[in-house]
Amino acid sequence: MGKKLLAAGQLAEALSHYHSAVEGDPKNYLTYYKRAAVLLAMGKSKTALPDLSKAIELKPDFLAARLQRGNILLKQGNTQEAKKDFEEVLRGNPHHEEAWLQLQHIQELDQLILEARNAYNRKDCTAAITIMERVIEFSPWDPEARELRAECYISIGELRKAIQDLLPTTKLRNDNRAAFLQLSRLYYILGEHEDSLSQVRECLKLDQDDKECFSHYKQVKKLSKQLESAEQYIAEERYEDAVEKYHSVMKTEASVQFYSIKAKERICHCLSKSKKAKEAIDVCSEAHQIDPNNIFVLRDRAEAFILNEEYEKAVEDYQEAHSFNAENHEIKEGLDRAQKLLKQSRKRDYYKILGVHRNANKQEIIKAYRKLAQQWHPDNFQSQDKKKEAEKKFIDISSAKEVLTDPDSWEEMAAVKEENGELDKTVSIGEHSEVDSSYSLTRQKLENLLNKSMRIRMTDGRTLVGLFLCTDRDCNVILGSAQEFLKSTDSFSQGEPRVLGLAMIPGHHVVSIEVESESLVTSQYL
Secondary structure (H helix, E strand, C coil): CHHHHHHCCCHHHHHHHHHHHHHHCCCCHHHHHHHHHHHHHCCCHHHHHHHHHHHHHHCCCCHHHHHHHHHHHHHCCCHHHHHHHHHHHHHHCCCCHHHHHHHHHHHHHHHHHHHHHHHHHCCCHHHHHHHHHHHHHHCCCCHHHHHHHHHHHHHCCCHHHHHHHHHHHHHHCCCCHHHHHHHHHHHHHCCCHHHHHHHHHHHHHHCCCCHHHHHHHHHHHHHHHHHHHHHHHHHCCCHHHHHHHHHHHHHHCCCCHHHHHHHHHHHHHHHHHCCCHHHHHHHHHHHHHHCCCCHHHHHHHHHHHHHCCCHHHHHHHHHHHHHHCCCCHHHHHHHHHHHHHHHHHHHHCHHHHHCCCCCCCHHHHHHHHHHHHHHCCHHHCCCHHHHHHHHHHHHHHHHHHHHHHCHHHHHHHHHHHHHHCCCCCEEECCEEECCCCCCCCCHHHHHHHHHHCCCEECCCCCEEEEEEEEEHHHHHHHHHHHHHHHHHCCCCCCCCCEEEEECCCCCEEEEEEEEECCEECCCCCC
């Protein structure tokens, strides 16, 4: 009956049957052996051993029981006792192939264990781990082998692999409080405080007075409660309370880096959500420096940059986060939004650049432009830092004036750029001029532009007579045509026009033509 139940996979019923059989006939060696077979099928090798030993006690020449017990002892790493069983099998049957093979395995295993311990003692954990792979193949139920490999994994920072080795040892050893405590500490270091709490509680179940386990339990419990409270505050949008609670987390656990990183990440999030841009940027930057691949830190810092109207930096952070996780929908949406805000920001601050009201007329705009162009001309500054700042201001001022005095032209250019990747318009400050499709600028067109351009008297006596916004290709045409024109006209002396850096439109420059005492002022601004 029991044999049929075992064959049918009804292990619980089969075990119950053999329990009754043993009680009914406690001197029957075969009943103990069969019950051991059921226990082995259920994965209860430790429980099966006493039944095999009882069967051998009742019938010392029962070779099948000795072979089975030897195999279990070998898997448990008990090579000495396993060797005795295999030798007994060979006494009864000198040609037993499995017994001979297992004796060879024992000899190999003893040598491997010796080599692994030597490698561990000389702190060569990489070698020890490699050797222990083979040891554990022979003895998967040996707690000492797994504990040794776990120690090696810990020493090289492979904590999760150490956990995988230690978890079985809690069942392979009775009252293994040391393993539960070690597991709790490893989970704690990894930031998995809930699993840490679960493992240390298992230790206290075995002995509630265990001092080490109780001390660690109090620490984990306190930290876990603080983390749960902080996250609850965030869920309730009580960001100030959450920030305060995460500061408590950093005080409670200052030595494990995970929790300080986690706290700074969440404080960064809270400050960004509560619109404290500057504070958020500072904390997020600290967190980013420690954990540069954290997309949530990058997301929250990007949002803080948006609050601070630093849209280029926001785009950079979202792009970096997107490079780490291109499938994150929230990051994709944030990147699109930041890019739109950046694009809008390049169009909406022209009045602010010139310092005029939004209802300013053309004369007021031109007056403000002349004043600022005179003030911020790069040649008015000596130091390189000031000169670079002036160059940017000068170009922004010129671009702002052009947009505000001819907005239709700007919209047309922006539309063309957006569709084709470049503008095919050339703009002269004071007058709008189209360049033909071949990008040629005739001498007559240039002369007309120069004659129509505003004359801006600079502080050092020079006069600005021409300022052109152009693409790279157009700028080369303008520079060549202007040079040819200036050399052949009586209005200006010979010289070289100059290019003033990038305009507010990406990929564009400003060509400046200036004269002083009938000589063209030249300089190099790139």
